[in-house]
Structure formats: structure tokens, C-alpha cells
Amino acid sequence: MARGDKGEGQTGGIQSLDAALRLLGAMMERRGPASLSELARECRMPPSKVHRYLASFQHAGLVEQAGRSGKYDLGPGAVTLGLSALARHDFVNRASDALPDLCTESGLTALLSVWGNQGATVIRWERAASPTVTSMGLGTTLPLLNSATGRAFLAWAPPAPLRAIREAEMRHARKNPAIASDLVPTQRDIDKLVETIRAQGYASVEGRFIPGLVAIAAPILDWQGEAQAVATLIGTDPILVQPGSEAVTRLIAFCKELSFAPMTMADAK
Amino acid sequence: MARGDKGEGQTGGIQSLDAALRLLGAMMERRGPASLSELARECRMPPSKVHRYLASFQHAGLVEQAGRSGKYDLGPGAVTLGLSALARHDFVNRASDALPDLCTESGLTALLSVWGNQGATVIRWERAASPTVTSMGLGTTLPLLNSATGRAFLAWAPPAPLRAIREAEMRHARKNPAIASDLVPTQRDIDKLVETIRAQGYASVEGRFIPGLVAIAAPILDWQGEAQAVATLIGTDPILVQPGSEAVTRLIAFCKELSFAPMTMADAK
DNA sequence: AAAAGCATTGCATAATCTGGAAAATAACCT
DNA sequence: AGGTTATTTTCCAGATTATGCAATGCTTTT
Structure with missing residues (x-):
């Protein structure tokens, strides 16, 4: 179950990125902020993994932590990205x-x-x-x-x-x-x-x-x-x-x- | 060597994701489509790396390839993501x-x-x-x-x-x-x-x-x-x-x- | 038509991510 | 307030996974 398995889902891309983008998609589907554990459950990923992904997204501005309560939500960078895409x-x-x-x-x-x-x-x-x-x-x-x-x-x-x-x-x-x-x-x-x-x-x-x-x-x-x-x-x-x-x-x-x-x-x- | 190194850039996140998001940022700054090699040069990454990142982004809908000529641009998924963020x-x-x-x-x-x-x-x-x-x-x-x-x-x-x-x-x-x-x-x-x-x-x-x-x-x-x-x-x-x-x-x-x-x-x- | 440029794909290496569990933190209830 | 639970965050060894070079198809240029 490893290398040349093109069975499905194999995009020719990077697995960790695919997982990260699934996470981003899950955040998008939600109406509002979500806690780490909710996201972890929803994506079927261990919380530690989700946390590290979120840290990277946060660093890039795509995600932000809402007011100290530790909940995560889409951030300003996501807006900027969307407006850039829209401007195309x-x-x-x-x-x-x-x-x-x-x-x-x-x-x-x-x-x-x-x-x-x-x-x-x-x-x-x-x-x-x-x-x-x-x-x-x-x-x-x-x-x-x-x-x-x-x-x-x-x-x-x-x-x-x-x-x-x-x-x-x-x-x-x-x-x-x-x-x-x-x-x-x-x-x-x-x-x-x-x-x-x-x-x-x-x-x-x-x-x-x-x-x-x-x-x-x-x-x-x-x-x-x-x-x-x-x-x-x-x-x-x-x-x-x-x-x-x-x-x-x-x-x-x-x-x-x-x-x-x-x-x-x-x-x- | 890079293990506990918190010196710089270390976000506590995932390195490959950080790199991928730098790439996304580069695409965002461009006004329009860009070729693979241009992006590779701009991000100081090997083309093969960029290609695989793009494949993942493409699979997620964030990026799409303009008309077979191989140029990449932000896709509908980016718009959707941005609108979700906007609404929040x-x-x-x-x-x-x-x-x-x-x-x-x-x-x-x-x-x-x-x-x-x-x-x-x-x-x-x-x-x-x-x-x-x-x-x-x-x-x-x-x-x-x-x-x-x-x-x-x-x-x-x-x-x-x-x-x-x-x-x-x-x-x-x-x-x-x-x-x-x-x-x-x-x-x-x-x-x-x-x-x-x-x-x-x-x-x-x-x-x-x-x-x-x-x-x-x-x-x-x-x-x-x-x-x-x-x-x-x-x-x-x-x-x-x-x-x-x-x-x-x-x-x-x-x-x-x-x-x-x-x-x-x-x-x- | 030949050549050059470019995107795409194999492959071995080692660096990177992974996931369980501990530590730190916040929230909760009595 | 104290004690307790439920989070979030960090740590670590292991092995899966990303990486970069080089080779292969394509398309475009001269």
C-alpha cells in the first residue's frame, strides 16, 4: 500500500498538502469558528496533526484564532486570496x-x-x-x-x-x-x-x-x-x-x- | 539539525505546508496566470517541487490550469474560500x-x-x-x-x-x-x-x-x-x-x- | 525539420511528518 | 476558592514521505 499506488486519491501531489487542504475545506464548510477538537473529529485526524496544520495556516494568515478562546476561523489572508482570485x-x-x-x-x-x-x-x-x-x-x-x-x-x-x-x-x-x-x-x-x-x-x-x-x-x-x-x-x-x-x-x-x-x-x- | 531550532521561521507548523503557502502567496501577487518555471524561480524552489504542490492545489480547486498551455492561475476554489471568509x-x-x-x-x-x-x-x-x-x-x-x-x-x-x-x-x-x-x-x-x-x-x-x-x-x-x-x-x-x-x-x-x-x-x- | 524550452514523472536518500502521550493551559463544577 | 475535567500545545522516536536530480514526453520556436 505504498509507492506506485495510483488507485485513488493520488493526485500526483503531496499527501500532507492534500490533508491540509481537506482541513481547510472543512473549515470553509462551517458557518463560523471551530475548535481544534471539532475539526480533528470532522477530518478524522489526530488533534496534534490538525494543530500543526493550523499553525502553518495561521502563519500564512489564512486562518486566525478568534479572541483568545482558542477557536479557529478563516482569516484575512483568505479574504485577500479570494479577492485576488475574483479579480482574475x-x-x-x-x-x-x-x-x-x-x-x-x-x-x-x-x-x-x-x-x-x-x-x-x-x-x-x-x-x-x-x-x-x-x-x-x-x-x-x-x-x-x-x-x-x-x-x-x-x-x-x-x-x-x-x-x-x-x-x-x-x-x-x-x-x-x-x-x-x-x-x-x-x-x-x-x-x-x-x-x-x-x-x-x-x-x-x-x-x-x-x-x-x-x-x-x-x-x-x-x-x-x-x-x-x-x-x-x-x-x-x-x-x-x-x-x-x-x-x-x-x-x-x-x-x-x-x-x-x-x-x-x-x-x- | 533543524530539530529544536526555533531560531527563525519556525512556526510550529509544517514545513512543506509553509512552502506551499509561500507558493500560493506568490501566485496571489501576480495579476494573472503564471508558468511553472516562473513560479519556481520566484519562490526559489525546484520546478518539480512546485509542480507537485500545484497538483495538490489543483486537486483542491484552489488552482487551475489555463487552457492546456500549462499556465497556472488561482481557481474557483480560491474564490469560494475567500467568500466564506468574507461572510465571517x-x-x-x-x-x-x-x-x-x-x-x-x-x-x-x-x-x-x-x-x-x-x-x-x-x-x-x-x-x-x-x-x-x-x-x-x-x-x-x-x-x-x-x-x-x-x-x-x-x-x-x-x-x-x-x-x-x-x-x-x-x-x-x-x-x-x-x-x-x-x-x-x-x-x-x-x-x-x-x-x-x-x-x-x-x-x-x-x-x-x-x-x-x-x-x-x-x-x-x-x-x-x-x-x-x-x-x-x-x-x-x-x-x-x-x-x-x-x-x-x-x-x-x-x-x-x-x-x-x-x-x-x-x-x- | 531540428532544436530548444518547458512541464511532467522516476527514483534513492534522508529529511520530514506522523501520532501517541506528556505537559501546559483553560474551563468547569461543587 | 479548590479540585477536576476537558481542552490545546509540545515532545519524541520511528518510518513514511517529501525532496532534488535527471530522464522523458510535449509543445513551441528558428
């Missing part, structure tokens, strides 16, 4: 650059989100002289069913990555029916909602996620027609969500401009 | 959770604000036993020039969203010079004030906004170095605002803890 994709840069314009032209708060494994994650945030949400910041994850942003992902993102969160939110919605007042949490109703959103070209909510606020969201599509990111406008005037309103027009134009990057396949050289 | 560094929520501690430790009233459309907006409010305060509540907006909170935004928030309010307050201050006793409302003086605040690390006022009260405020910074939120301590004793006072120390530690500690995955050698 043109559409993110172009969208980020253009977002301020959208904000000033529409006079509304604009934000840009991408799909992470915890849901729709806000990566850019452009505040306008219009109603601003107070309890949200960069890095906030938005709900899939009850936010305009989430619904845009629901309608245009590939279904597979969404499924886990979609099901979780459906369960949650069944228990607290008050939350989603315009949505019966059944698969059928969701399909119908998706169809409506697609036909409209944008998603919207009125005061559902945050009372008193309305929002519209549209996708930035890649060459396969899947949402790579979602741009959202937030305001207070219910007029906003009306089809054909100035904000809707601007938002859709913005997203269309940024969709399917005009790159040629001939980047082979 | 939701500044506003973390700060909200920690605010009660700041309050009890300092024995002062603590509040947390973000920049809203109408100015610095109070979103959380933790009362101390002792003194208290006026008719302020959640959602109150604080002045930009005459409150410690506002001045912290002035010094650390991106200038664009502040401009409208700054100009309005400057106009107003010129008409009612009595209000801002320590500030001549000219652009030059404001620049000077900002500089002082930045150097100090916190902003303060003594009885300016509310007679008889003193306050100190420091920013919670995001990864762009911009203020995502501001934490403020309010008391009656003028000692508070002195540099080096216990309250100042606590407040700055609090904000530093919650701010995004910038960077650097790789340190040389």
Missing part, C-alpha cells in the same frame, strides 16, 4: 469600475454580489444619497428567496450550487410563513416565480427583506447564460420596481453591457 | 455582537454607527450604568463636523459620499460660528483636522455636540482601508479624551480587533 475574472473588475456610475446616475444605492457557498455575498457596495440599509455591510450574505439579489441568482444561476441553500430556506420559510409574504414555499410556486422573473428580466422585492425598502436586481451573465454576478439597486420608492421605470431600465442596461464578455476564444496564443 | 468578517454584525463587551469593560456608553444617506447613523446602542444621555436613539444621525463619531467618518470614510453633507455643514457652520468652537469651517482647517485625527488614531469632542459630555470615536476598517463603521464611547469625564487613557486604549483595541488586518500571506526567506 474580467467581469468583476469591469462591474466594479462601472458600479459608481450606476449609483450616481440612478441616485440609488448599488451593490454587486457573487454566489459563494454560503449564499449571495456582497462584494461591492456603493452608497448613494438615498435610503441606505443600516444593518448590512460588505460580506453580508443575502437570503435566496426573500431578497431581490437572491432571487436573481435563483432565476439565472446554475441550479446545482443553489440547491442546498434553497432547500434550507424553504424549510425555514415553512416554519415562519410570515417572512415571505408573496411566496408559498413550494417547488411549484418557486418555479413559477423563476419564470416570471426571467420573463421580466429582473427580480424585485418590496420591503420583504428589509421593511420600507424596495430593491431590484438583474444578472450579469457569462457566455453560457448563467449568472456570474448580480447587480442590485436599493431604494424606498415603490415606483422603482415597476417594469419600465427609469431605475429598471438603467439596471438592465448596466447588466447587459457587462454580460458575456466580448472576449474571443483566440486567446490561445 | 461581516464587520457590522461582528461589531454589534462585541459592543456589549466594550460597554461593560469600559463602563461607558458605547454606540456603533454606519454611514447612511443622511450622515452618521446610530445602529446599536449599549448603555452604561452611569450617565445619561439625551434624547438620542437608534437611527439618530450625528453631525459630521461636531461629533466624535462624525469626525471619525470624516477621517476614514471614502470622501465621495460625505461631500454633500460636509458642504452643507460647512455652510451652516459659517452662519452659526458658535456651534463649532474648535473648528474654523474652511477646507484647509478641515484637512488639518483630518490629519490630526488620523495621526491620533481616534477622534474626540468635548461637550461640543452635547454640552457636558465627551466622546471618543474610532473606525472599523474594511479591506480597502475605509471605515465600514465607527465605534464611539461617551462619558462625562474630560480625562477620557486624553491620548493614552484607558478608554482610548480600549476603544482602539476594540476597533483594531474588528478591523480587517491587512494582508501579507508571504514573508520572504
Whole structure:
């Protein structure tokens, strides 16, 4: 069971690194900080091993120890790494650059989100002289069913990555029916909602996620027609969500401009 | 030879992992894809070593190979990892959770604000036993020039969203010079004030906004170095605002803890 | 077409990681 | 507070595992 065993799992790489990355993956799956022993149990590794891996990750900034309690969590380096990786994709840069314009032209708060494994994650945030949400910041994850942003992902993102969160939110919605007042949490109703959103070209909510606020969201599509990111406008005037309103027009134009990057396949050289 | 050597670089972790993470750091610093040999040269490692590390990273999804030509770049897994980390560094929520501690430790009233459309907006409010305060509540907006909170935004928030309010307050201050006793409302003086605040690390006022009260405020910074939120301590004793006072120390530690500690995955050698 | 560059893979050596257990630390309960 | 449990962290010998050199395929250049 040793040397030339290419049976499985053999990546041609380094075993200890593979193990370390499994550990990192386990940390990623968790919602928050985890203790050493929890991680050790979850990865089926001896605690001493996990500890040494964590020490190296910590040294690199990928992991940090939350406030003296000895719990470990993903650190700033992980954010930096992710943003670097994100910056490799043109559409993110172009969208980020253009977002301020959208904000000033529409006079509304604009934000840009991408799909992470915890849901729709806000990566850019452009505040306008219009109603601003107070309890949200960069890095906030938005709900899939009850936010305009989430619904845009629901309608245009590939279904597979969404499924886990979609099901979780459906369960949650069944228990607290008050939350989603315009949505019966059944698969059928969701399909119908998706169809409506697609036909409209944008998603919207009125005061559902945050009372008193309305929002519209549209996708930035890649060459396969899947949402790579979602741009959202937030305001207070219910007029906003009306089809054909100035904000809707601007938002859709913005997203269309940024969709399917005009790159040629001939980047082979 | 290298056994008990704690002399340098020894993290208590795993050497091969440290090397691998140095490699990852090198990839991060590059703007785009890099060839194996380039990375090998840059990290001072033999190409074969780099190749095997990359194989493991690739297997984990952190790295991918661009179009068969053998160039390596950060992959989708890196984005996912970063977004997970981002979601945990939701500044506003973390700060909200920690605010009660700041309050009890300092024995002062603590509040947390973000920049809203109408100015610095109070979103959380933790009362101390002792003194208290006026008719302020959640959602109150604080002045930009005459409150410690506002001045912290002035010094650390991106200038664009502040401009409208700054100009309005400057106009107003010129008409009612009595209000801002320590500030001549000219652009030059404001620049000077900002500089002082930045150097100090916190902003303060003594009885300016509310007679008889003193306050100190420091920013919670995001990864762009911009203020995502501001934490403020309010008391009656003028000692508070002195540099080096216990309250100042606590407040700055609090904000530093919650701010995004910038960077650097790789340190040389 | 030949050559040069580059990524990829074997292989023996020894350096490195491993994992159990002890030491240090923190948390917990009475 | 004291005593006790449950963590996290460090230590150590052994052997698995990473390492670097050199050889092999590929692709690209002249």
C-alpha cells in the first residue's frame, strides 16, 4: 500500500498538502469558528496533526484564532486570496469600475454580489444619497428567496450550487410563513416565480427583506447564460420596481453591457 | 539539525505546508496566470517541487490550469474560500455582537454607527450604568463636523459620499460660528483636522455636540482601508479624551480587533 | 525539420511528518 | 476558592514521505 499506488486519491501531489487542504475545506464548510477538537473529529485526524496544520495556516494568515478562546476561523489572508482570485475574472473588475456610475446616475444605492457557498455575498457596495440599509455591510450574505439579489441568482444561476441553500430556506420559510409574504414555499410556486422573473428580466422585492425598502436586481451573465454576478439597486420608492421605470431600465442596461464578455476564444496564443 | 531550532521561521507548523503557502502567496501577487518555471524561480524552489504542490492545489480547486498551455492561475476554489471568509468578517454584525463587551469593560456608553444617506447613523446602542444621555436613539444621525463619531467618518470614510453633507455643514457652520468652537469651517482647517485625527488614531469632542459630555470615536476598517463603521464611547469625564487613557486604549483595541488586518500571506526567506 | 524550452514523472536518500502521550493551559463544577 | 475535567500545545522516536536530480514526453520556436 505504498509507492506506485495510483488507485485513488493520488493526485500526483503531496499527501500532507492534500490533508491540509481537506482541513481547510472543512473549515470553509462551517458557518463560523471551530475548535481544534471539532475539526480533528470532522477530518478524522489526530488533534496534534490538525494543530500543526493550523499553525502553518495561521502563519500564512489564512486562518486566525478568534479572541483568545482558542477557536479557529478563516482569516484575512483568505479574504485577500479570494479577492485576488475574483479579480482574475474580467467581469468583476469591469462591474466594479462601472458600479459608481450606476449609483450616481440612478441616485440609488448599488451593490454587486457573487454566489459563494454560503449564499449571495456582497462584494461591492456603493452608497448613494438615498435610503441606505443600516444593518448590512460588505460580506453580508443575502437570503435566496426573500431578497431581490437572491432571487436573481435563483432565476439565472446554475441550479446545482443553489440547491442546498434553497432547500434550507424553504424549510425555514415553512416554519415562519410570515417572512415571505408573496411566496408559498413550494417547488411549484418557486418555479413559477423563476419564470416570471426571467420573463421580466429582473427580480424585485418590496420591503420583504428589509421593511420600507424596495430593491431590484438583474444578472450579469457569462457566455453560457448563467449568472456570474448580480447587480442590485436599493431604494424606498415603490415606483422603482415597476417594469419600465427609469431605475429598471438603467439596471438592465448596466447588466447587459457587462454580460458575456466580448472576449474571443483566440486567446490561445 | 533543524530539530529544536526555533531560531527563525519556525512556526510550529509544517514545513512543506509553509512552502506551499509561500507558493500560493506568490501566485496571489501576480495579476494573472503564471508558468511553472516562473513560479519556481520566484519562490526559489525546484520546478518539480512546485509542480507537485500545484497538483495538490489543483486537486483542491484552489488552482487551475489555463487552457492546456500549462499556465497556472488561482481557481474557483480560491474564490469560494475567500467568500466564506468574507461572510465571517461581516464587520457590522461582528461589531454589534462585541459592543456589549466594550460597554461593560469600559463602563461607558458605547454606540456603533454606519454611514447612511443622511450622515452618521446610530445602529446599536449599549448603555452604561452611569450617565445619561439625551434624547438620542437608534437611527439618530450625528453631525459630521461636531461629533466624535462624525469626525471619525470624516477621517476614514471614502470622501465621495460625505461631500454633500460636509458642504452643507460647512455652510451652516459659517452662519452659526458658535456651534463649532474648535473648528474654523474652511477646507484647509478641515484637512488639518483630518490629519490630526488620523495621526491620533481616534477622534474626540468635548461637550461640543452635547454640552457636558465627551466622546471618543474610532473606525472599523474594511479591506480597502475605509471605515465600514465607527465605534464611539461617551462619558462625562474630560480625562477620557486624553491620548493614552484607558478608554482610548480600549476603544482602539476594540476597533483594531474588528478591523480587517491587512494582508501579507508571504514573508520572504 | 531540428532544436530548444518547458512541464511532467522516476527514483534513492534522508529529511520530514506522523501520532501517541506528556505537559501546559483553560474551563468547569461543587 | 479548590479540585477536576476537558481542552490545546509540545515532545519524541520511528518510518513514511517529501525532496532534488535527471530522464522523458510535449509543445513551441528558428
